[in-house]
Amino acid sequence: MRIFADVHRKKDDSGYRITYTTDGEVFKHVDSPMDIPAQAGDEVFVDTIPIIHTNAFIELLRKGVEVYYLRRLSLIEKMRQRLGIPKSAKNDVKILMNIEEKWFKRGDEDFLAMRQLISSFRRLERDKQRLENQSKDVPDVTKDSFRRFIDHVEEEKLIIAKPVTEEAERRFPFFKTIAEELGITGENHLLAREALAELLTYVDFNLSFTRIRRYLGLYPRHGERYNHDARKALERLTRGLITGAITAKHLVDIAKTIWLTYIRETQRLAGIPAQQQG
Structure with a gap:
């Protein structure tokens, strides 16, 4: 029915x-x-x-x-x-x-459960962005107050990020492997792992890398649809790995590392010999 x-x-x-x-x-x-x-x-x-x-x-x-x-x-x-x-x-x-x-x-249950946890983190991200925007237009005497609010939101983000990453480890077989490949396994990389959890939740890494790039808005084409939240997660992950300003190449390289690792591990579990990926 x-x-x-x-x-x-x-x-x-x-x-x-x-x-x-x-x-x-x-x-x-x-x-x-x-x-x-x-x-x-x-x-x-x-x-x-x-x-x-x-x-x-x-x-x-x-x-x-x-x-x-x-x-x-x-x-x-x-x-x-x-x-x-x-x-x-x-x-x-x-x-x-x-x-x-x-x-x-x-x-599917994995997606719905992860989305529920991620929604709380994204709400904090929006709160932080709103406070940062408002702080630009306030008098200097009140900027310290806004900074305290922003710092509080950052602390809350760390609290929420932990259950997100723990659930990702439980639901995504390759989460730990990809985190190790990216070098984000330490406690200092908790927010980067949360961003990775978002990407694994919202991006289908079984697709070709061309389609993944398009989904993440990594092609310089004006007006093309892409997932803005997933793109922001990729940017947060990249900022946790790159010193200084991030570039489009950095974003592509990080996304491709995730994709290659995902495909490699999928083939390994399926008993398929490793192939050259392009």
Whole structure:
């Protein structure tokens, strides 16, 4: 059975509401993904998986339910404009039913669990950037206060980075090997390992390096889509390894080292002789 569901915020902003259907005719509403009547072997297609519902969707996966979510939420708005229909939960579910399967990504427990931890770290990164930007426009007498706030955020980042890297070591077989290859195994490289954990979570290193470069925005082409958060993680990792200003070549070299190590270890576990990578 296939179930299509739209996950949206309630009008009073008290949480999320899920509207779902199996046939596009009869719609039902629940507050939790666990209340969707999906069983082992069923497929659930959703527009998005909110962080707050991570554990519930993981439980669905453990039941044997296949969960798929949109690669780009903007597809719904584009389809809405193309069809000339108003925004509503039911209409958005109908739109989901008409989007090609290639635009959905299959969810897995490793990704969802890592994303949940990484989201807290990224929130701190945004807080730090906001404080740094604000500190540029304040009088000198208040800059020290902003510096204390920024230092506090840096301390919190270290606290959050530890469980992120520990979970990455547990879920990604090659995490330690890649960290050793990059030389970021010591306690002084905790933030670099967190950045590596983000890259292994969001980048599919089974792809060709050309596609990985494009995903990370490592081609000098204007207007090309790329994953900005993954690119920022690569930049943070590179800054932890390079003294002085980082360049595009540094970013490419670090990304390629990760990719080559990943491919080598994948082939080793599969019993495939090592091949020359280009």
